[in-house]
Amino acid sequence: MSQASVDGALTEARRRALLYLGVAAAAMFVYALLYQYGMRTLEGVDVGYVESLHVVVETFTTTGYGEDAARWSTNGMFLLMMVMQFTGVALIFTTLPLFLVPLVEESLRTAPPTATSLTDHVVICEFTPRGDTLVGELESMGTDYVIVESDREVARELVDDGYAVVHGDPESVGDLTAANADEAVALVADADDETNASIILSAKQVDPNIRVISLIENADLADYHRYAGADRVVSPRRLLGDSLASKAATSISTDLGDAVEIAEDFEVVELLVQQGAEVEGKTIANSGIAAEPGVTIIGAWFRGEFVSPPPPEEVIDEHTILLVTGREPQLDRLKELTLSEARRYRRGTVVVVGNGEVGSTAADALAAAEVPTVVVDLEEGPGVDVVGDITDRQTVQKADVENARSVVLAVDNDTTAVFATLVINQVAPGIEVIARANEAESIPKLYRAGAEYVLALATVSGRLLASNLLDEEVIAPEAQLEIVRTTAPALTGKTLAQADVRARTNCTVVAAERDGELITEVGPDFVVRTGDTLVVVGPDRDVNRFNEIVS
Numbered sequence: 027m028s029q030a031s032v033d034g035a036l037t038e039a040r041r042r043a044l045l046y047l048g049v050a051a052a053a054m055f056v057y058a059l060l061y062q063y064g065m066r067t068l069e070g071v072d073v074g075y076v077e078s079l080h081v082v083v084e085t086f087t088t089t090g091y092g093e094d095a096a097r098w099s100t101n102g103m104f105l106l107m108m109v110m111q112f113t114g115v116a117l118i119f120t121t122l123p124l125f126l127v128p129l130v131e132e133s134l135r136t137a138p139p140t141a142t143s144l145t146d147h148v149v150i151c152e153f154t155p156r157g158d159t160l161v162g163e164l165e166s167m168g169t170d171y172v173i174v175e176s177d178r179e180v181a182r183e184l185v186d187d188g189y190a191v192v193h194g195d196p197e198s199v200g201d202l203t204a205a206n207a208d209e210a211v212a213l214v215a216d217a218d219d220e221t222n223a224s225i226i227l228s229a230k231q232v233d234p235n236i237r238v239i240s241l242i243e244n245a246d247l248a249d250y251h252r253y254a255g256a257d258r259v260v261s262p263r264r265l266l267g268d269s270l271a272s273k274a275a276t277s278i279s280t281d282l283g284d285a286v287e288i289a290e291d292f293e294v295v296e297l298l299v300q301q302g303a304e305v306e307g308k309t310i311a312n313s314g315i316a317a318e319p320g321v322t323i324i325g326a327w328f329r330g331e332f333v334s335p336p337p338p339e340e341v342i343d344e345h346t347i348l349l350v351t352g353r354e355p356q357l358d359r360l361k362e363l364t365l366s367e368a369r370r371y372r373r374g375t376v377v378v379v380g381n382g383e384v385g386s387t388a389a390d391a392l393a394a395a396e397v398p399t400v401v402v403d404l405e406e407g408p409g410v411d412v413v414g415d416i417t418d419r420q421t422v423q424k425a426d427v428e429n430a431r432s433v434v435l436a437v438d439n440d441t442t443a444v445f446a447t448l449v450i451n452q453v454a455p456g457i458e459v460i461a462r463a464n465e466a467e468s469i470p471k472l473y474r475a476g477a478e479y480v481l482a483l484a485t486v487s488g489r490l491l492a493s494n495l496l497d498e499e500v501i502a503p504e505a506q507l508e509i510v511r512t513t514a515p516a517l518t519g520k521t522l523a524q525a526d527v528r529a530r531t532n533c534t535v536v537a538a539e540r541d542g543e544l545i546t547e548v549g550p551d552f553v554v555r556t557g558d559t560l561v562v563v564g565p566d567r568d569v570n571r572f573n574e575i576v577s
Contacts, residue, residue, distance in 0.1 A: 050086075050117050057082045057110050068100045086114030138181035138193035141204040142172045148495060149174060149205050149213040151196030151225050153184060155465060156241070156262065157216050159488025161189065164495070168570065174205050197224040199231050208233040212495050215240040215256070219247050223254045230255040239491065245383065262487030266462060267387025269486065270434050273298070273460050273479050274376050274388070275395045292537060292546055294324070294351050294509070294563065297364045298479060301344035301456055304363045311338035315360055320546040321352040324534045324563045334565055335534055347479065351536040351563065353546060375400045377425050377433045379416045379446065381407055384462055384483075385436035392434075400425050416446045422453045432458035435477070440468035447475035510562050510569055511539070514554055514576035523550035531572040533564030 058079040065073045081094050085107065098104060147170035150157050157173070164171045173189055174196040175181040181193040194201030196217065207213055213229045213236055215222040222240045229238050240256040242248060248259040299306055305313040315323060325334035327347040333340070334349075342348075350360060378389045381403035389409060392399045402412045402425050414421030416437070427433060433450055435443050440463055447459050461477040463469050465484060472480045517525045527535055538545045538552070539559040545552075554560070562572055 155484035163492030271391035
């Protein structure tokens with residue numbers, strides 16, 4: 027809702043309140059005339075108009091009649107007074123709250139701020155689920171932010187929830203100035219594609235040098251946003267499509283998939299445990315993974331819940347995703363432990379469900395990796411192989427899901443994705459389902475329905491935004507983990523066991539740089555020396571705490 031809509035709603039409420047007051051006043055004046063007439067004709071008593079109006083007001087407000095009640099003796103006068111009493115109750119005690127109470131409540135509520143004094147902050151225009159993820163990232167890094175929100179009610183709710191907000195139009199130069207955009211380190215345009223272009227132009231008018239990152243739904247419009255002045259244009263849907271395709275390609279290959287390189291030949295990688303894999307059913311401690319020299323399990327997803335570091339007694343199942351550091355040959359051996367013999371040599375296609383921005387991007391990425399695909403969509407179109415509803419068993423059979431390698435669910439409705447996962451698992455038990463979720467809250471549902479890997483659009487885009495703004499190394503967008511290289515003067519001369527790093531900070535030291543050499547076997551007995559640079563991995567907030575403790 028725009029500010030104009032909000033102001034219009036308030037104006038309409040005031041108009042109705044004034045109309046009510048006018049009707050109530052008119053009723054009192056008319057009843058005063060009737061009372062004066064009734065007293066003269068029915069009771070034979072002349073009463074002045076002001077005195078008659080006084081009696082009407084007493085009646086309407088139920089404050090009493092005084093000596094006038096003794097002067098009524100006719101049925102007609104009693105009937106008039108009863109009608110007057112019912113009218114007064116209806117107007118004052120029944121109708122009045124409907125018109126005046128909302129206005130009183132509105133006047134008592136605190137208005138959201140319209141300006142900020144923050145500097146070196148990030149301006150976010152406007153508030154979305156991915157913006158919420160971004161806010162969490164900024165807070166974890168100690169970076170100030172302010173959300174410019176045009177909807178007055180949304181702005182007020184955000185203030186009540188503890189967010190830093192400026193109520194204003196993000197397309198307005200004046201409102202961006204009030205948000206101190208000229209003193210900000212960056213601005214994120216996160217409305218619809220057309221509005222974002224306008225926001226970019228306004229931001230560059232406020233400060234030609236401000237760094238602007240724009241999020242777009244339609245990737246074909248990226249050039250227009252760059253022309254408007256955006257320093258970086260991000261297409262979350264394409265990024266999500268590439269990520270889903272990467273997971274599908276990796277799951278059918280013995281090669282490692284996407285990895286974050288910490289140093290030459292030393293990486294962080296995700297290992298998806300398949301049903302029937304050697305480590306399935308074993309605990310972290312008994313899996314043999316952590317026993318590999320130089321290998322560290324820094325985190326794991328257990329049915330959508332990320333734990334870092336994972337408890338040694340936690341059981342690995344077919345939905346577990348391990349986040350591991352090590353050298354490439356070691357990681358290649360570990361990959362073997364997570365693969366299922368039944369799937370290792372499985373042939374067939376990857377079924378991509380949904381031909382929107384996410385689905386078509388995933389299909390193109392798989393085609394580029396020479397992975398055969400079948401695209402399913404509700405409507406005919408370029409690249410669509412099967413037309414039908416994936417929640418319909420006949421469509422699932424027509425797409426030959428039962429003989430496919432895996433299914434990538436790229437539909438834009440989380441409810442449909444959950445139901446489709448149930449249908450697919452019933453038709454083809456044990457098939458790998460890699461699903462897209464729009465909201466982070468849907469991730470656990472998809473895992474419970476049988477999906478093996480789930481990526482949330484809001485989380486991925488929010489994390490990638492943070493990586494662009496904060497220049498942090500992102501291990502996996504949904505992990506909310508970061509890698510830092512830092513010195514640790516407070517740990518000098520101590521072993522990692524003595525320092526108790528994991529217990530105190532929830533972070534893991536995965537390597538150390540010493541005299542130009544990378545040491546990857548940093549077990550509990552590793553002694554930190556003067557000049558060592560530690561490579562630390564952990565949740566954003568915990569990494570900040572680690573830096574505070576060891577500095």
